[in-house]
Amino acid sequence: MSENLREVVGRVLPAPENHLSPELLEQARKARRSFMAKALAMGAGAVAAGKAVAAPEGEDAILKLPEHTTGLGQPVAARGYGMPSKWEANLQRRESPGLTRVSQASVSFTPLQGLFGIITPSGLHFERHHQGWWDIDPSKHRLMIHGDDGLIKRPRVFTMDELMRLPSVSRIHFLECGANTAMEWGNVAVPTVQYTHGMCSCSEWTGVLLSTLLDMCGIDRKRAKYVLAEGADGSSMTRTIPIELALDDVIVAWGQNGEMLRPENGYPLRLIVPGVQAVSSVKYLRRIEVGDKPWGTKDESIHYIDLLPNGLHRQYSGIQECKSVITTPSGGQTLLDRGYYNISGLAWSGRGTIKAVDVSVDGGRTWRPARLEKPILPKAFTRFNFDWVWDGKPAILQSRAIDSTGYVQPKINQLRAVRGTRSIYHNNAIQSWLVSENGEVSNVQVY
Amino acid sequence: MSENLREVVGRVLPAPENHLSPELLEQARKARRSFMAKALAMGAGAVAAGKAVAAPEGEDAILKLPEHTTGLGQPVAARGYGMPSKWEANLQRRESPGLTRVSQASVSFTPLQGLFGIITPSGLHFERHHQGWWDIDPSKHRLMIHGDDGLIKRPRVFTMDELMRLPSVSRIHFLECGANTAMEWGNVAVPTVQYTHGMCSCSEWTGVLLSTLLDMCGIDRKRAKYVLAEGADGSSMTRTIPIELALDDVIVAWGQNGEMLRPENGYPLRLIVPGVQAVSSVKYLRRIEVGDKPWGTKDESIHYIDLLPNGLHRQYSGIQECKSVITTPSGGQTLLDRGYYNISGLAWSGRGTIKAVDVSVDGGRTWRPARLEKPILPKAFTRFNFDWVWDGKPAILQSRAIDSTGYVQPKINQLRAVRGTRSIYHNNAIQSWLVSENGEVSNVQVY
Known part of the structure; x- marks a missing residue:
């Protein structure tokens, strides 16, 4: 890890829970706001009055030994098939109604x-x-x-x-x-x-x-x-x-x-x-x-x-051309604060292996190469990761994959020039996510 | 596929269901015996009497269009997490009682x-x-x-x-x-x-x-x-x-x-x-x-x-040395008839990648190389497969892995010579499965 990265990661603040429900995320946000307000108020008042500062709620709970550290847990299943944690109940496949x-x-x-x-x-x-x-x-x-x-x-x-x-x-x-x-x-x-x-x-x-x-x-x-x-x-x-x-x-x-x-x-x-x-x-x-x-x-x-x-x-245009998408951060997620983020996503090609993935954080003006995780296999997902420090300003995140044939994932306007706008199938265009100043990420089309 | 293999695969007969319960497997065996007895009896009698031969039970059911070909199936889950088929209910992790x-x-x-x-x-x-x-x-x-x-x-x-x-x-x-x-x-x-x-x-x-x-x-x-x-x-x-x-x-x-x-x-x-x-x-x-x-x-x-x-x-002997095991056929399974079988298993090494796996069907007297499936990754399972034609005689199946350091998986007596017989941990010896004449596979130790 570079010295620069170590510095910025040294300052990380709470990140979006990509595994928690919107309700829990909203609770976390509120708790954070209320904790900070309370801490500031209590700190100021307590110091002025010369009293000890009580630990704020939440922090207090952490200091108590949790039950899982003192008690006897669940037994192994005599015969069983395991399921995800109850805390991951929001991570489901979902139908698109209608x-x-x-x-x-x-x-x-x-x-x-x-x-x-x-x-x-x-x-x-x-x-x-x-x-x-x-x-x-x-x-x-x-x-x-x-x-x-x-x-x-x-x-x-x-x-x-x-x-x-x-x-x-x-x-x-x-x-x-x-x-x-x-x-x-x-x-x-x-x-x-x-x-x-x-x-x-x-x-x-x-x-x-x-x-x-x-x-x-x-x-x-x-x-x-x-x-x-x-x-x-x-x-x-x-x-x-x-x-x-x-x-x-x-x-x-x-x-x-x-x-x-x-x-x-x-x-x-x-x-x-x-x-x-x-x-x-x-x-x-x-x-x-x-x-x-x-x-x-x-x-x-x-x-x-x-x-x-x-x-x-x-007709018979079935081969899935080279494509990629950033999965985190992505539409509907929220960056709770500026600082370091690991941008992560997937790339794949129906024609072979993924040779490279570039990432842009300025809507395609400049690109830098992402790290590819191994194994890199033909006609399989390839996971990519990319270091990014968010400065709090609006940003447009994109990924662009290149496969072993040399094919480069196109922009949506390049695809539309050839295919028009009335297609249903085979859209492998570059996907753009807008990060707004308030940290909210949304789907935008960039031409 | 070689001409020889094609010939033998052309004659395959029902194999053990590795995914069905012992009860179902026993039912299948009985059904097969009873079907053959019935078919022989009915065939002989019917032909003698000049009557049409009724399709035996089971075969009849196959000729009727099943419900899944004519009906409307289950909907996608509006929100869901999928589970294995009900027919796989026997494939579970299991505790060893006591x-x-x-x-x-x-x-x-x-x-x-x-x-x-x-x-x-x-x-x-x-x-x-x-x-x-x-x-x-x-x-x-x-x-x-x-x-x-x-x-x-x-x-x-x-x-x-x-x-x-x-x-x-x-x-x-x-x-x-x-x-x-x-x-x-x-x-x-x-x-x-x-x-x-x-x-x-x-x-x-x-x-x-x-x-x-x-x-x-x-x-x-x-x-x-x-x-x-x-x-x-x-x-x-x-x-x-x-x-x-x-x-x-x-x-x-x-x-x-x-x-x-x-x-x-x-x-x-x-x-x-x-x-x-x-x-x-x-x-x-x-x-x-x-x-x-x-x-x-x-x-x-x-x-x-x-x-x-x-x-x-x-103490501190934690690295898991190179090891392999044949998973199919393995102890408790039954070969219902002679003929071609794909012997399949797993190999792994705590020191690197798997370089080769040899398989013996005669208790270690002769060895032939297995096919390794990709990807072959460090400190990961490697799947191997091996062609075998069972002639109906007793056979002892073994696999022997070699890792990227050149280390060869030992026999149990080689391990015992150094480590004695009172160990609990770190047994990476070659595993032997005996195939009896009746097709039953059991665990044996070969020295």
């Missing part, structure tokens, strides 16, 4: 503003359902692999048992909904990073490579051009995947962050198509068909397409 | 037999408490840093807010209790990998480096030799840590697998001492003292020491 007509076809967003590192806890992984979620009996679930015209020589139906005996891989990848950050296309600055970027999560996935299964079933590698993936839930989600991806790093996964998939994330079997919009990572996977042309299903003909300024639709 | 006199000073073990990859879900991270666990109010928690004789020039008390503003790091590290695999010293072959090796878990930790805090407080780097870490719970756990470690990769952590620490794992603040027995990763961390000699506290004088054959105790 976003869709029924909650079975809705979204709940990951609370990125309160998370650390690159692993998203499975209990907070974003949800996007098309006909609700199910908790399917794994002993009854099947995966069929087939293809016409000899594209699959040995069609086959697998049980979960059969799949889980096969050679497996474990890899950390992000999943991002194609519609993540959709509202920002149209100048609707939604208030928090949970709602701007929370349709993106990152997990360690375990399963068998799709290429292993296709080879087992005798795929004709010369003539096969596409595979179709189909889910078992009522929406019968179907997505076309180019054979180059299918034979590369696509996983037929049963494991998520060390344990079996969560029901909301496709238990007991989910396709993971790394780097591609998450709708292609079909949940409740029941069927893989091999073919020689795209299927043009409803979910790739009328949804997940980009309406361009010339009136045409761009 | 291991200690009270459950507040006991252990619950991670179910390694049902886990994948390298991340342990926080809800299944092993627990070891000395006076029970607490859910401490983070707004009241404090960390004090001090040292006599000018070893710390600016002693200081930090709030959580102040700590969480500081430059942070996120790193994946294992935590292993020094007493993990303790029962195997004395020839007590406990039945499952949950109980032999389940006091070991691996998480992504986020926090500020201890070195950053010590520099902020003005440590005298020339004269400081040790730090003492103290927890806030009733056991007042205190551990001496050499200054070389304290100034290297030790983290004062608030984050675990993306979210705040779990209460059982020290919420809101825990020291993480990578590579060292987990008792040094003091939970509910409240105090760091800098000194120039070891403190010799009760938890390092009468516990966590190794009784050697010559009657002397080995």
Whole structure:
């Protein structure tokens, strides 16, 4: 740590609780104001009167030995599965009310503003359902692999048992909904990073490579051009995947962050198509068909397409381009005082690894490189951190990621010049957070 | 995949459910036997009588469209924190009954037999408490840093807010209790990998480096030799840590697998001492003292020491040496039939990265290299996988890890030659699983 940094960190004052509720935060603010007023008043009066100064409330409580230091705590669970602290009850995934007509076809967003590192806890992984979620009996679930015209020589139906005996891989990848950050296309600055970027999560996935299964079933590698993936839930989600991806790093996964998939994330079997919009990572996977042309299903003909300024639709544009966002401080949070802050955020690219992240605190006029945390993995979150001393003046915080292909995350006006303003999907623009003089952070668009 | 592998995988038969309860597994076995008997009987009779053969139970159920394919599922949570599938209710951390006199000073073990990859879900991270666990109010928690004789020039008390503003790091590290695999010293072959090796878990930790805090407080780097870490719970756990470690990769952590620490794992603040027995990763961390000699506290004088054959105790032997274990198949599981199996396991070293893992299926006579999954990180779990075709004869499965220092995981008799048989701690011997002809897997010791 530099001498300069050590000096400023030496003066830190209470920071925003990114893990406490707005109510608790407001209490903390009030307590601080009242404590300071009281301390000043008492100090002055007491000294004048020559009396001892009583410890203010709060400080007094700290001086008493707390129960946890003197008592016997909770036992280990004889049999159990742990949950977060009661003090973290505000850190939840949340639905955006009114976003869709029924909650079975809705979204709940990951609370990125309160998370650390690159692993998203499975209990907070974003949800996007098309006909609700199910908790399917794994002993009854099947995966069929087939293809016409000899594209699959040995069609086959697998049980979960059969799949889980096969050679497996474990890899950390992000999943991002194609519609993540959709509202920002149209100048609707939604208030928090949970709602701007929370349709993106990152997990360690375990399963068998799709290429292993296709080879087992005798795929004709010369003539096969596409595979179709189909889910078992009522929406019968179907997505076309180019054979180059299918034979590369696509996983037929049963494991998520060390344990079996969560029901909301496709238990007991989910396709993971790394780097591609998450709708292609079909949940409740029941069927893989091999073919020689795209299927043009409803979910790739009328949804997940980009309406361009010339009136045409761009289709099959599924790879999630390089993107980043500052998660702390971010919209809805408050800096309680000036001084040192660790700016922290996430970067990811559907095309490879993150090479660099730059951060600006003046709305993009100047940039400095952030520190990247290891591991830096392909098609996975990369955590970045950045030293900042806030002088109490308005500031605009931005991050800009560069991936291993050399691609630089664009500004929103650069994207709009090509894509117009009527898109829903695939917005990977630089995100701007305004820090006001009173410390409040809000979502602004900078051109 | 090799032609040979494709052939054998083409013939796989139902494998053990590593995620189902023994009851369900027994049901599945019975159903299979009864299905085959019934099918044979019915087939013979029906064909003789010229009647149509009714689909046997179970198969029939599969042919009907299940409810999840036709109905409307569960909605996204308006506000929620997800939980595992109801079908995974058997995958829990478990206490070893009678291991200690009270459950507040006991252990619950991670179910390694049902886990994948390298991340342990926080809800299944092993627990070891000395006076029970607490859910401490983070707004009241404090960390004090001090040292006599000018070893710390600016002693200081930090709030959580102040700590969480500081430059942070996120790193994946294992935590292993020094007493993990303790029962195997004395020839007590406990039945499952949950109980032999389940006091070991691996998480992504986020926090500020201890070195950053010590520099902020003005440590005298020339004269400081040790730090003492103290927890806030009733056991007042205190551990001496050499200054070389304290100034290297030790983290004062608030984050675990993306979210705040779990209460059982020290919420809101825990020291993480990578590579060292987990008792040094003091939970509910409240105090760091800098000194120039070891403190010799009760938890390092009468516990966590190794009784050697010559009657002397080995003290301060906290670094967890290179170790590995096969988690699937493992003790208590059953191979339902011969054929291909993916042998999977974990390797780790307190001294660096895993360089290689060899697997033997003949009790150590011959060894072949396993595939290592990426990322391979220092002082973290590394997942390995290995192709095996079981011919139905008895087999003894073993894994042997080699770390970046060149150290090779020893056999139990090699360890006993030096350390005797009266140790409790630091058993990193090769683990052996016997596969019997009936497919049952059990714990055996091979010399």
